[in-house]
Amino acid sequence: MATRILVVEDNPLNLKLVRDVLEFRGFEVATAATGEEGVTMALSDPPHLVLMDLQLPGIDGHEALQRIRADRRCDGVPVVAVTAFAMSTDIDRASAAGFDGYIAKPIDIRNLPAQLAVYLDGHGDV
Amino acid sequence: MTPDERDTKGNALLGDRDVAEQFAAADAVLAALGRSSSDPGAVLTTVAESARLLCRSQGVQVLLLNGDEFELVAAVGLTAEFVQHVARHPIRRDRETMAGRVALDREIQQVADVLNDPGYGRRDVQQIAGYRSLISAPLILDDEVVGAISLWRNQVEPFDERTTEQLRVFAAQAAAVVRNVHLVRALETRRLELARKLEQLEALSEVGETVSSTLVLDDVLFTIILNAVRFADCDGGSIMEYVEKDRVFLARTTYPESPQLLTGLRHLRIAVDETLVGRAAIEGRPIGLPDIAEVERDVHLQLLFEDGWRSVLAVPVLRDGQIIGVMVVRRKTVGDFSDEVKEFMQTFASQSALAVFNARLFQELERKSGELQVASQHKTDFLASMSHELRTPLNAVIGFSEVLLERMFGDLNDRQDEYLHDILSSGRHLLELLNEILDLSKVEAGQMELELSAFSIRASIEQALALVRERAALHGIVLAVEIDPAIDVIESDELRFKQVVVNLLSNAVKFTPDHGRVTVRASNPDHRLAVSVTDTGIGIPPEDRERIFESFQQGRRGAPREEGTGLGLTLCRRIVNLMGGTMWLDTEVGAGSTFGFTVPMRGTVKPSSIAGGTSAPVVVVIDDDRASLDLVGAYLDGHGVRVVRANDGKKGLDAIRRLQPAAVVLDIRLPGIDGWEVLEELRSDPRTEMLPVIIVSILDERPRGLAAGAADYLVKPLARDDLLKALRRTGVLPATGGGGPV
Numbered sequence: 016m017a018t019r020i021l022v023v024e025d026n027p028l029n030l031k032l033v034r035d036v037l038e039f040r041g042f043e044v045a046t047a048a049t050g051e052e053g054v055t056m057a058l059s060d061p062p063h064l065v066l067m068d069l070q071l072p073g074i075d076g077h078e079a080l081q082r083i084r085a086d087r088r089c090d091g092v093p094v095v096a097v098t099a100f101a102m103s104t105d106i107d108r109a110s111a112a113g114f115d116g117y118i119a120k121p122i123d124i125r126n127l128p129a130q131l132a133v134y135l136d137g138h139g140d141v
Numbered sequence: 142m143t144p145d146e147r148d149t150k151g152n153a154l155l156g157d158r159d160v161a162e163q164f165a166a167a168d169a170v171l172a173a174l175g176r177s178s179s180d181p182g183a184v185l186t187t188v189a190e191s192a193r194l195l196c197r198s199q200g201v202q203v204l205l206l207n208g209d210e211f212e213l214v215a216a217v218g219l220t221a222e223f224v225q226h227v228a229r230h231p232i233r234r235d236r237e238t239m240a241g242r243v244a245l246d247r248e249i250q251q252v253a254d255v256l257n258d259p260g261y262g263r264r265d266v267q268q269i270a271g272y273r274s275l276i277s278a279p280l281i282l283d284d285e286v287v288g289a290i291s292l293w294r295n296q297v298e299p300f301d302e303r304t305t306e307q308l309r310v311f312a313a314q315a316a317a318v319v320r321n322v323h324l325v326r327a328l329e330t331r332r333l334e335l336a337r338k339l340e341q342l343e344a345l346s347e348v349g350e351t352v353s354s355t356l357v358l359d360d361v362l363f364t365i366i367l368n369a370v371r372f373a374d375c376d377g378g379s380i381m382e383y384v385e386k387d388r389v390f391l392a393r394t395t396y397p398e399s400p401q402l403l404t405g406l407r408h409l410r411i412a413v414d415e416t417l418v419g420r421a422a423i424e425g426r427p428i429g430l431p432d433i434a435e436v437e438r439d440v441h442l443q444l445l446f447e448d449g450w451r452s453v454l455a456v457p458v459l460r461d462g463q464i465i466g467v468m469v470v471r472r473k474t475v476g477d478f479s480d481e482v483k484e485f486m487q488t489f490a491s492q493s494a495l496a497v498f499n500a501r502l503f504q505e506l507e508r509k510s511g512e513l514q515v516a517s518q519h520k521t522d523f524l525a526s527m528s529h530e531l532r533t534p535l536n537a538v539i540g541f542s543e544v545l546l547e548r549m550f551g552d553l554n555d556r557q558d559e560y561l562h563d564i565l566s567s568g569r570h571l572l573e574l575l576n577e578i579l580d581l582s583k584v585e586a587g588q589m590e591l592e593l594s595a596f597s598i599r600a601s602i603e604q605a606l607a608l609v610r611e612r613a614a615l616h617g618i619v620l621a622v623e624i625d626p627a628i629d630v631i632e633s634d635e636l637r638f639k640q641v642v643v644n645l646l647s648n649a650v651k652f653t654p655d656h657g658r659v660t661v662r663a664s665n666p667d668h669r670l671a672v673s674v675t676d677t678g679i680g681i682p683p684e685d686r687e688r689i690f691e692s693f694q695q696g697r698r699g700a701p702r703e704e705g706t707g708l709g710l711t712l713c714r715r716i717v718n719l720m721g722g723t724m725w726l727d728t729e730v731g732a733g734s735t736f737g738f739t740v741p742m743r744g745t746v747k748p749s750s751i752a753g754g755t756s757a758p759v760v761v762v763i764d765d766d767r768a769s770l771d772l773v774g775a776y777l778d779g780h781g782v783r784v785v786r787a788n789d790g791k792k793g794l795d796a797i798r799r800l801q802p803a804a805v806v807l808d809i810r811l812p813g814i815d816g817w818e819v820l821e822e823l824r825s826d827p828r829t830e831m832l833p834v835i836i837v838s839i840l841d842e843r844p845r846g847l848a849a850g851a852a853d854y855l856v857k858p859l860a861r862d863d864l865l866k867a868l869r870r871t872g873v874l875p876a877t878g879g880g881g882p883v
Contacts (some may be wrong), residue, residue: 028537032544039549070529084839091810110768111858113839117768121536121572124543 018135021062023053023079024097025071033122034036040128042108050074054082061089064135066118069098069109077112084113093134097122184318185215189290192311192696193217196304198292200270202227203315205288206244209234214288217779223269230265237262240289247286249309251276253299276300278312280319287319361500362394365493368469370396372489373454373482375588378470379406380419380458382497388413390422390467400447402755410719411441418467429454429478444519447472454478456486460494464698468493478726524582528575535575538568577708584715591634591719598631598663598670599624605642607662609650618653621660628665631742638740642672645736649676652734656878665742669722673737680730690714690724713738757783758803758873763793763819764837765811769859773806773837776861780874790814794822797829803873806864809838817849834873835864 020042024030027048034044045062046055050071057065065083068074076096083089091113109117118127118136189201200218204211210231216224231715235241238261243250252258252275255267272293280288290312292300300308310813362380370378377397390413392406413419416439421428430436430453433446445453450471458466468490470478542565545553553561583589606620613620631638642661649659657677664671681689690710714724722740760782762773770786777784785800787793797805805823809816816836823829833852837859846854853867868874 026533026537029533029540031542032537036540036544039544100785108858110766111772113857115766120532121539124540125547 017041018064018068019043019045019047019062020064020066021047021053021057022066023047023050023071023076024066024068025049026068029068029120029122032124035126036122036124036127039073042128050076050079057083057092058086058088061092063092064131065092065094066131067094067096067114069096080113095131097136182214184321185315186217188311188315188318189215189217190580192290192292192308195311196292197294199295200272200293201290202240202494203280203288203290204232204235204240205319206286211240211244211288219270220442222640223266227266232263235262236260238266239275240291243277243279243289245285247279247281249276249278249305249312251300251305254297258696271295273297274299276305276308278308280312280316282320282323283318287316296627359394361496363396365489365496366394366396366468366470369456369468369486369489373470373478375454375470375712376473377450378468379403380466380468381406382466383413383422383464385464387573390416390418393466400403402444405444405448406441408811409440409444411439413464415439416441418454418469421438422459422464422467425457425459427456427478427483429453429483431477432475433477435561446858449473451475452478454483454486456483456490458490458494459498460491465494465497482688490859502680521582521585521588524579528579531575532572535572536569539565539572541827542568574708577712581708581712581715584712584719589716589719591637593632594635595630595632596638598628598672601635601639602642602661602663602672605639605646608643609646612647613650613659616650616653619658621658623660623662625664628670630661631670631740633720633740637720638743641713641716641738642674644713645674648709648736649674649678649734652676652678654678668742669739670742671737671739673735675733675735677733680732681726681728681734682730686726686728689726710736757781759783759785760795760804760806760868760873761785761787761789761793761800761802762806763790763811763816764806764808765789766808769808769837769857772859772863774866780865780868782868782873790816790819793819797823797832802832804833804835804868804871806835806837807851809836809840809842819850820846820849833873835867835871837864 018041018101020037022030022033022037022044024033024046025048030046030048034046035119037108045060047056050073053065053067053071054074056062066077071079074082076098080094081094083092084096095116095118096109096112096114097118097120098109116130123130134135160329185203192198193201198218200217202219203215205214206212210233212231213224213227232238232240236245239252240251252261253271255261255275256273261267270293273296274294276293277289277291279286280290281374283785290308292308294300313482333396366378366380370376377395377399379395379402380393382393382408383390390411392403392409392411395406396627397404411418413422417428418441426712430442433442433451433453436442438446443455450473452472452475454470456468456470457464458468468486470486539826542561544550546558546561546565550677573727580589600775602622604623606622610620626663646659646661653676659677660675662671662673662675715736717724717740720740722738724736724738726734726736728734751849758781762770762784764770764773764786767788770788782803785796785802787796790813793805793807793811794814796802807819808818811819814822816838820836823832823834834850835853836846836851837855838846839857841856843854852871855863855867865874
């Protein structure tokens, strides 16, 4: 069974980019354009990893993370933050908020699969 | 003719006896002069006495002119009734009297029998004194008639020439006395003036001090009115500020402080057109009211009247013809304000206007800089959000270009490959520009904060080199590194440090011709770190050496291999300055350039102390998230503990058994054995049974944690104070009142 990744991203072009790249690399990709949608999808059908944009309309990435973490159905699912704010304070904030990892925009499409593999292997769920 | 010449002439006409008498008289006068120059009446009386004796007269009077009237200043042989009568009905400078006539004609004149003189007009005086023969001499001082001396006899016996000459001498003496009196008076006036000026200066200097020491307008105004009231010998005062757009005056301050009166004044609409205050301002002169009760009262005066004030003086405060306000001083008593007070108030007001003006300028300045700060904040916020908005589409531009270049979805022909590379490099360039604009705006807004940490200089430089290695290799450029082996660790902002080095390196590669050489050097002279990047480019002409540090100026360094942002060096210099260092350039046209910077090592940390001394208590932190480990490390930095990290449960347990730490900070979600298992393991081992374990987890399962034997349970995101408190409770950190050093 292919590794399933849920991508939560509000910008349709960026969403398409990440989806296409990941699909090309053989991942199964589910997409959500808002935080709420992302939470619903994550809980109803837990993926192997969630790639979460931090700036989202409605509830933001942090809030979405809290909701996912509050539910046992997603126990052990790594959630990786994606944001354009490449400042180290943002990185600290993201890790302090409990994200498993952090990927800076713009996404390096060549390295993305390798970056995600760290979290996937580490949790041994694949 | 001078008085001296007259003396000589007079003396020549006198006989020996007369000369002796004359000398005796002169001696008496001179002695009197020496005795008391401050009592001219006494001296003039001596003159009159001498004249009466010498000129065989029954009465002598010395009169001084005051305007067109004479004032009797000395008299001999006259009754009190006479003195009183003359005081009440003064002799005037006219032809009715001998004194009047000589004052007009400037010549000695006599009348043999006043009763036969039809022009004589003061029969009233004659009847009291009963004189018949009269002689009078003018007192001339500096060519001006200042008075007269008159002698009379009670019988008809005209004065001979000798007596006339004697009188001339006495007149000269009296004039000398008057001169003396004038001098003394002038001196006294001057002294008073000086004393007043001194007082003014003192009052003004107090205001001046207030103005320079505090620019708070109300403080300045209060000091001004305090001094005004004090100097004008008043009981109170206030300062009204003119509000030009409403054409009214607003009370700013009162002295003595009376909140009640001030409130009352503030509720008034003191119009410029119809009030005493307004009139003073418009006419530009002080206007005094000796008795408020006597006049028709405007709102302002009515309020003062009801507050118990009786007299008031309004002084305009003007600057360059503009009404700034009005200063008002008041008394509880009825009475006029002297010219002197008015004059001083005016001087004072004009000086104070300057003070008020300055204070207003200062307030304006403060307001403006406040606005500027807000504007600057807006700019930074705008740039931050704009940069995010621009970054999102750029993400797609760069990403899709890369997808195609990776041939993920099919092959490309050469032209397509070339254009995609162009799109990609333009996108990356734009992104770089955005980042630098954002950074620069942060520096300029004072919002760029350095995040200090101890890091390896060599590792940092190697990482920076890695970023340009590919590009350098492409052009056959050799990258050389010369780092002083003694250099190890610096305490600075690693990210920013690397940013500067990368910038200098990529510039050097950009401007070095193919097969050139770029050398990066690091040394630490004078306990500072000096890093330089040398290229073998064409160098920079002298006129461009400062310019290239300015925004969007690239200078003439030859054609760059690729486009730069024009912000890199500006940003580098700002960052280096922020780090407390300086940037420098050494270049020679044709030979190349060296860009360098020197930054403080700050608290240069030795490797041994980074690891912690053997005596420091050990805290083992077990977390699979690198950032969380860093965070705990940062929180505990400077608290005298040695932090040992482990990124999974097994390594954590190994470290604990090996190091016997003072406490453990434990994450629950761990790869392999999780936090619960780690805790269980520790509790079942007698060696670690009592070891305090602080759980730090994303999930709030506090009761379970405490039941399992955790000393404390903290929920992520982890706050520094919570961690420190928990460690204090376990006794690892000393129990201090506040937070420890950062």
